[in-house]
Structure formats: structure tokens, C-alpha cells
Amino acid sequence: MLAAITSLMLLGFALGSLLGLASRYLKVEGNPLQKEIEEMLPGSQCGQCGYPGCAAAAEALANSRAPVTLCPPGGVVLAEALAGKLGVSIDLSTLEEKQPMVAFVNEGLCIGCGRCYKRCPTDALVGGPKQIHVVISDSCTACEKCIDVCPTACIEMRPIPVTLQTWHWPKPSLAYTA
Amino acid sequence: MKLFRIRGGVHPQEHKQLSAHKAIEVMPMPELLRIPLQQHIGSPAVPVVRKGDSVLKGQLLAHAQGMISAPVHAPTSGRIIAIGKHIAPHPSGLPVRTITLKADGNDRWIDLPGPVDPFTLDANEISERVAAAGIVGMGGASFPSAVKLNLGKRFSLHTLVINGAECEPYLTCDDRLMREHATEILDGVRIMMRALGVAHCLFAIESNKAQAHEAISKAAGNHNGIRTVKVPVRYPMGSEKHLVQTLTGEETPARALTADIGVVVHNVATAFAVHEAVRFHLPLISRVVTVSGGAIKHPRNLRVAVGTPVRELLAHCGGFREEPARLLSGGPMMGQPIINTGIPVVKGSNAVLALTAAETATHPAMPCIRCGSCVKACPCGLVPVEISARTRHGDLQGAADLGLMDCISCGSCAYVCPSHLPLVQYFNYAKGELTARQRAEHKQKETKRLAEQRAERIAREKKAKREAMMRRRQAARKRTKSEKAGANV
Numbered sequence: 001m002l003a004a005i006t007s008l009m010l011l012g013f014a015l016g017s018l019l020g021l022a023s024r025y026l027k028v029e030g031n032p033l034q035k036e037i038e039e040m041l042p043g044s045q046c047g048q049c050g051y052p053g054c055a056a057a058a059e060a061l062a063n064s065r066a067p068v069t070l071c072p073p074g075g076v077v078l079a080e081a082l083a084g085k086l087g088v089s090i091d092l093s094t095l096e097e098k099q100p101m102v103a104f105v106n107e108g109l110c111i112g113c114g115r116c117y118k119r120c121p122t123d124a125l126v127g128g129p130k131q132i133h134v135v136i137s138d139s140c141t142a143c144e145k146c147i148d149v150c151p152t153a154c155i156e157m158r159p160i161p162v163t164l165q166t167w168h169w170p171k172p173s174l175a176y177t178a
Numbered sequence: 179m180k181l182f183r184i185r186g187g188v189h190p191q192e193h194k195q196l197s198a199h200k201a202i203e204v205m206p207m208p209e210l211l212r213i214p215l216q217q218h219i220g221s222p223a224v225p226v227v228r229k230g231d232s233v234l235k236g237q238l239l240a241h242a243q244g245m246i247s248a249p250v251h252a253p254t255s256g257r258i259i260a261i262g263k264h265i266a267p268h269p270s271g272l273p274v275r276t277i278t279l280k281a282d283g284n285d286r287w288i289d290l291p292g293p294v295d296p297f298t299l300d301a302n303e304i305s306e307r308v309a310a311a312g313i314v315g316m317g318g319a320s321f322p323s324a325v326k327l328n329l330g331k332r333f334s335l336h337t338l339v340i341n342g343a344e345c346e347p348y349l350t351c352d353d354r355l356m357r358e359h360a361t362e363i364l365d366g367v368r369i370m371m372r373a374l375g376v377a378h379c380l381f382a383i384e385s386n387k388a389q390a391h392e393a394i395s396k397a398a399g400n401h402n403g404i405r406t407v408k409v410p411v412r413y414p415m416g417s418e419k420h421l422v423q424t425l426t427g428e429e430t431p432a433r434a435l436t437a438d439i440g441v442v443v444h445n446v447a448t449a450f451a452v453h454e455a456v457r458f459h460l461p462l463i464s465r466v467v468t469v470s471g472g473a474i475k476h477p478r479n480l481r482v483a484v485g486t487p488v489r490e491l492l493a494h495c496g497g498f499r500e501e502p503a504r505l506l507s508g509g510p511m512m513g514q515p516i517i518n519t520g521i522p523v524v525k526g527s528n529a530v531l532a533l534t535a536a537e538t539a540t541h542p543a544m545p546c547i548r549c550g551s552c553v554k555a556c557p558c559g560l561v562p563v564e565i566s567a568r569t570r571h572g573d574l575q576g577a578a579d580l581g582l583m584d585c586i587s588c589g590s591c592a593y594v595c596p597s598h599l600p601l602v603q604y605f606n607y608a609k610g611e612l613t614a615r616q617r618a619e620h621k622q623k624e625t626k627r628l629a630e631q632r633a634e635r636i637a638r639e640k641k642a643k644r645e646a647m648m649r650r651r652q653a654a655r656k657r658t659k660s661e662k663a664g665a666n667v
Contacts, residue, residue: 042622042625044626073622075622123632124628139628164216164270167272174543
């Protein structure tokens with residue numbers, strides 16, 4: 001009887017201290033999933049999702065407060081990757097892809113104030129003071145931050161034209177499924 | 179010679195009798211030529227002429243740009259009247275940068291250096307001449323040939339395969355070229371063997387082209403190293419990986435080159451162009467095109483200047499017998515629809531087909547009955563029924579896992595499907611969409627990198643500002659101290 005009680009007490013004590021030590025030395029700061037998700041996001045802090053930055057968006061995603069399709073620059077690719085990570089299923093056939101856009105500076109109106117390139121999260125706008133600014137289309141994510149700060153409203157978003165290199169056949173439609 | 183069986187394939191009705199007996203005829207030079215700057219895989223050529231310039235036949239119009247590219251030459255003498263956008267010979271109908279040349283009717287050649295003996299040239303000189311002549315693979319893929327002739331440097335090669343299979347129905351341009359220019363083709367073959375540094379060549383011709391086979395065998399004579407081989411008539415025998423497998427029994431690894439197993443494949447028309455370029459300095463400015471199909475009044479094989487609008491080819495062949503149901507550039511199995519007859523003939527165009535409704539036989543799609551015909555027909559050993567189902571439901575990753583990227587888009591599956599499902603159309607869509615997604619993924623990675631760099635830069639600037647401020651403050655403090663000290667003295 002006594003042996004059983006002592007052995008159980010010892011066991012409890014030993015395991016309890018082990019857990020205590022583990023909670024002290026193997027402590028995880030924050031939600032690890034959030035960090036992993038943040039690494040998957042573009043990190044341009046553009047705010048198109050409605051959250052103040054990618055960290056906030058990642059937190060919302062980790063706590064399943066936001067849909068996996070929230071990130072416009074990430075597009076379908078990111079939505080699929082996030083769905084895989086979070087183990088949720090998304091119906092991609094219903095997800096309509098926003099037409100990819102790119103910023104365009106109307107050179108006739110640009111006064112070279114330099115506000116837009118200070119705002120651009122990916123340094124896609126280049127120019128100097130009192131020089132006409134220009135957009136590096138390959139770097140632009142169409143976050144529209146530059147539009148708000150432009151004093152002459154000379155920046156607009158234009159769809160990226162389809163070229164021979166980017167064109168591909170559309171999905172065939174089956175009459176009998178309609 | 180022992181041949182090896184390939185998996186799958188189909189045997190569509192050949193329809194080659196429409197134009198096989200017609201000798202190659204030189205098409206009269208049209209008034210306006212539209213010469214696209216991108217007629218090949220790789221970067222577009224860069225124009226070296228300006229609007230208003232007069233050019234001579236064979237003059238360089240645009241030079242190659244980058245490693246994989248090809249120059250473009252003037253197909254006749256005349257004046258450049260525009261360098262701008264024109265509808266591309268492409269199913270999208272999108273514009274491509276094009277040089278418009280107005281022919282002056284004299285067809286006057288630029289001064290060419292005299293002929294040389296190619297067998298005094300080394301491998302590099304041969305491939306340089308091939309590159310300078312703007313030669314691209316003329317079987318349809320349009321890959322710059324000089325790059326393929328340089329493969330000997332990176333791979334240990336043992337055999338050159340000349341592709342005279344011409345497995346697509348209706349096409350007879352390679353057949354006619356082999357019958358009429360066998361000696362020239364064989365000369366081109368020997369030049370290519372020299373460039374590649376290989377001792378063996380297998381000249382593969384489908385067994386339905388007896389006369390071509392005879393002509394080539396005769397021209398090859400007892401030249402050791404070159405062997406003409408009759409391969410069975412089966413579509414897609416002309417696919418390079420399948421042709422190599424038929425001849426050598428070796429299968430090219432997935433997403434690898436035939437060079438990985440020591441073989442390089444070139445088309446017969448390319449061999450002919452190489453002969454002309456290396457021996458006589460002639461650039462690639464014309465090619466043989468088959469104009470055929472049930473709706474064409476007089477099917478023919480024409481030698482056409484690059485840049486000739488398709489409309490002129492159709493008119494030269496007497497126009498239409500009846501309203502065609504479909505106009506195609508290339509064969510009926512893998513050809514692309516012509517949406518505007520203003521598009522020009524380019525280096526890779528091998529045929530213009532006008533098919534009647536009876537020939538196209540379009541049927542409405544029915545539900546899949548899971549008969550497995552497509553699995554039996556697939557020459558790549560894929561399961562089209564499963565891949566198309568995944569594609570239809572938007573699971574492109576699933577489709578890729580089943581080997582979508584190994585599909586050669588030959589169309590055998592769609593050809594045999596009793597439910598007339600657009601199987602190969604699904605695969606073409608899925609391949610394009612997957613590439614687009616890869617591009618998007620790449621862009622996202624770039625965005626991340628740019629954002630990180632920017633954050634770093636801003637932090638660095640802030641730090642520098644703070645430090646400068648500190649220094650200024652310290653300097654000011656020192657100054658006031660010394661001023662105080664000065665006042666005390």
C-alpha cells in the first residue's frame with residue numbers, strides 16, 4: 001500500500017517537474033503557425049486584404065478569422081498554398097481571379113513630387129524630385145498606395161496586356177455539363 | 179534493321195494523295211510581305227533596318243538577341259514600309275512586332291560570298307553559319323537549329339536522327355522535298371553530322387513514302403554512317419522522343435532532351451536549309467508549304483517566301499471548292515486554327531489546310547464512359563481520362579502529379595475518344611495555366627524580396643540619420659563648451 005502511494009507520488013513529482021521544465025525551456029512565443037503563414041505572404045505590407053500588414057493578416061488567417069483567398073497579390077497560387085497549410089478546402093473554380101493590373105504614370109500630369117515612390121512597398125516607382133516618375137511594371141503589385149498620395153491624380157491602374165508569351169488556351173467548356 | 183515498338187498512337191486517314199503527286203512549285207512573290215520578328219522559340223529579333231530603307235534579297239533585317247534567338251532576312255528586294263505590330267501567326271490573334279516589306283519585283287540578291295566546302299569548316303564555324311542564316315527547326319517547333327547543333331559540347335552524342343516521318347495527315351512538304359532534293363538534303367545531313375561530331379545517322383521515313391525512301395537511299399549511296407530506315411506508319415511517329423525510341427529502343431527520360439541519351443533529331447527541311455546556308459551562304463527566307471484539304475480547289479506544294487500572307491497561298495491554289503469548316507496552320511492533329519488569312523507564312527509553317535465539315539467531323543461532347551480508349555492511345559503512357567477530370571475540377575496540381583507535363587499534346591486521346599471529349603484541349607489549357615501560376619509565384623517571391631530590401635534600406639537610412647543627429651548634437655555641445663571656456667579666459 002505504502003509502496004504504491006510513494007511510487008505514484010514520486011512518479012507524479014518527477015513527471016510534473018519535467019513538464020514544468022519543458023514549459024520553461026521549450027517555450028514557444030506566439031502561434032508558430034502565424035509565423036509560418038507570414039513567411040508565405042508576399043510581405044509587401046500593401047494592405048489590400050484590409051489588415052494593416054502581412055503580420056496582422058497572418059494572425060487573422062492562423063485564427064481562421066480571414067478566408068485564404070484574402071491576398072490579391074498572392075492570387076490563386078497563394079490561396080491554394082494557404083488552403084493546403086491550414087487544411088481547409090477551397091473551391092477554386094468559383095474563385096474569380098482579379099485581372100492583374102499594373103500602375104501607370106501619366107507623364108503629362110506628373111510634377112515629380114516624389115510622394116509615390118516613398119510610399120511604394122516594392123520600390124516599383126522610380127524618379128527624382130522634379131523628374132517624371134516611372135513604374136517598373138515587373139515589380140508593381142497594383143496595391144494602389146501610390147494613387148492615394150498623388151497630388152495630381154496622374155497614376156492609374158491599367159490591366160497588364162496579354163502577350164504571345166503569356167497567352168494560353170482557355171478552359172474548354174462542355175456543353176453537356178451546362 | 180530492328181525497330182522497337184512505341185506505346186499507343188493512332189492511325190488517322192492519311193489524305194496525302196491530295197498533294198503528294200504535285201511537284202514543288204515556286205509561288206510568285208507577293209507585293210507585300212509581313213515578316214514577324216519572332217518566328218522562333220526564344221527572344222525576338224532586333225531590327226537593324228529602318229522604315230523607308232531599301233533592302234536586297236537575303237539582307238539582314240533583324241539580328242538575333244540573346245542565347246536562344248534567330249535573325250530574320252529579307253525574302254526579296256524592296257522597301258521597308260513599316261516596322262510595327264501585325265497579327266501574329268498564332269491562335270491568340272495577338273499582335274507581334276513585324277517588318278512590312280514592299281517587294282520591288284526585281285528580286286535582286288545581295289552580294290554573296292562564293293560557295294565553300296563545308297568539310298573544311300570546323301564544328302563552330304558550321305553552327306555559326308547556321309545561326310547567321312536564321313535557321314530554326316522546320317518541323318513546326320521552330321527551335322533555333324544552331325543551338326541544337328552545339329549540343330555536342332554539352333552531351334556525348336552518338337547518333338543524328340533525321341526526321342522524315344511526316345506523320346501528320348495531309349502534309350506532303352517533306353515528302354516532296356525528299357523526292358526532289360535528296361542530294362541536297364544528304365549534303366545538309368553530312369554537314370550536321372560534322373557539326374555534331376557524330377559518326378552515325380539514321381534517316382527515318384515512314385513506310386508510306388516509298389519514293390522518298392528510294393530517292394534518299396539512292397542519294398545516300400554507300401556513304402557509311404548514314405542509314406535510311408523505314409518506320410511504321412503510326413501517328414505520332416514524328417514526335418522526336420517517339421522516333422528515337424522506335425529507332426534505338428531507348429526512352430528519353432521525362433522532361434529531358436533526346437541529347438541525354440546521345441541522340442539529336444533534326445527535320446529534313448532543316449537539313450536542306452543547312453545545306454543552302456553552309457555551302458552557299460543562303461539565309462532561310464523561303465520554305466515548302468503544303469496547301470491542302472477537301473475545301474481547297476487545287477491542293478499543292480509551294481515554295482513560299484517567308485512573310486507571304488496565307489490569303490495569297492489560298493488564292494494561288496484556286497481558292498475554295500466549298501466554304502471550309504476550319505482553316506488550319508499545320509497538320510489536322512496538332513495544327514493551330516487560322517483566325518485571319520492575313521497572317522504570314524513563317525519559318526515553322528509547314529501547311530495551310532482548309533478542311534470541310536465532313537473532314538473535321540465535330541461532334542458535341544458526351545459524358546465519359548470510362549472506356550479507356552484514351553489510355554490505350556496515349557503514346558506517353560499517361561491516363562488522359564484522369565488528368566482531364568482533375569483539370570476540369572481546377573485541381574491542376576493533381577493533373578501535374580499525374581504527368582501532365584509529359585504530355586506532348588499530340589491529340590491522339592481526343593482523336594479516339596468515343597464521347598468526343600476535348601481531352602487535349604484540357605491539357606493545353608492546364609499547361610498554360612500552370613505556367614501562368616509559376617510566373618505568379620515567381621513574382622510573389624520577387625515582391626517579397628523587394629519589400630524586404632526596402633524595409634532594410636529604410637532601417638539603414640533611419641539609423642544613419644540618428645547617428646548624424648547624435649554627431650551634430652555632440653559637436654554642438656563641444657562648441658558651446660569651448661565657447662564657454664573661451665569666455666572664461
